[in-house]
Amino acid sequence: MSVVDRSAEALPLHKQIKADLVRRITTGEWWPGELMPSETALAAEYGVSVGTTRKAIDALVQDNLVVRQRGRGTTVNSTRQRYKPYHFDRFANAKGERAAETTLYRSCEAAKASAAEAAYFGLSRGAPVVKIRRVRVAGKTPVVVEDILLRGDRCPNIASLLLDAKPTSVYALIERTFHILIIRVEDKVRAVAADEDIAATLEIAPGEAILEVDRLAFDPAGDVIEHRILSVRNSIHYTNDFT
């Protein structure tokens, strides 16, 4: 039951309600794009005042999980919408134009994790994982090589789904199919000299300077769902605003 805990030690009501709404979104009670119940309806359901549900929903808006539209209602955000302000993979050329128009799947297969690979997920060697290599192409120029490692136990059978759909956004597929929301990402960016393999794929000279982005993607529980290494042609910028 979604009744609220009013004991003295409990969390504030608006935090309890926010957590419950996140749970209900991630379990697929409302699909991305679908209207959630109104503030007054939720207030009645949880037995609190409208101001309290408003505060809970404000927090969801803050986290980009949800969008409000006056006169219409509140809708769950899709992964793509959620990350739009950042272009999710934050790559643009010197003129600020988006790069990466097409995405080519070079390989995609289920595997057993090495000890190092399993460590990203806090699992043990041999845990099921899925390994993907994709190339992002702008016009005719390959600009980014993506080596993706997905947590197989949370995404059963995803390899064949990816090979079927070959989607641009892995996160959107995971969200639709497994109700896993990626809500946080950690990037580590550094400059490296391209090795033979990457240089051939990017069609540049071995040893040329490229960006290497090491990314971890987290679900709302803080579990790592994906580890991804991006190798980026040096004509492309990684952009970042912060306040």
Added chain:
Amino acid sequence: MSVVDRSAEALPLHKQIKADLVRRITTGEWWPGELMPSETALAAEYGVSVGTTRKAIDALVQDNLVVRQRGRGTTVNSTRQRYKPYHFDRFANAKGERAAETTLYRSCEAAKASAAEAAYFGLSRGAPVVKIRRVRVAGKTPVVVEDILLRGDRCPNIASLLLDAKPTSVYALIERTFHILIIRVEDKVRAVAADEDIAATLEIAPGEAILEVDRLAFDPAGDVIEHRILSVRNSIHYTNDFT
């Protein structure tokens, strides 16, 4: 006067009040660390209800301009506190330890802007600027070269102040001395081959891959106060979390 506009076309009261509080903070009415008036006092002053001032202050908290402490009051944040969660210059080695323990000033002088330099600030050629080169050193290893271009008209005489104090944080000096708050930063990161000059300063081989970070720093009005190029040794990561 800080009276509020209640006409139909006006912005919501909480937004007007937020804007006015930003103005009062940036004009130095309250120093970083100092207590602002309480929510009830501000409500009385602006002639609105407490809920409205709370909403305005919530927005300041959101922007990291201000910190609330229950039972004590609300204090203005210093630049250093404001950017703490990001380590402001986001550099750490592979173990996640901070790099850049010492900062060496190599040069610092007032100059007239070239057309390209002035363009960063939306000014014309010949506008007063200040050029600074600093080197960040971790242990005995130079890890970052900073080439900084400051807007001279907004920071009069800053060259001699910098040479006196040689501060680690230029932003903190600007904040204290000129009441300019840096509230937003835009970074563009790419990989380049080190040129002779940078290679010599970083004590690496010319042509080695380094990170180049191109940064613009903005005040609350959206004016560019600084343009900065960071050249970063490739043992150092640029880290970034986002949601």
Added chain:
DNA sequence: AAGTGGTCTAGACCACAGC
């Protein structure tokens, strides 16, 4: 016309810091 979110008010009670 009905329902939604956006704004604003006025009050209550609580946890906490400082004197």
Added chain:
DNA sequence: CTGTGGTCTAGACCACTTT
């Protein structure tokens, strides 16, 4: 003890979208 911010309530009016 006083004053602070943190939570919660209950209601009003408005702008807007949908039916």
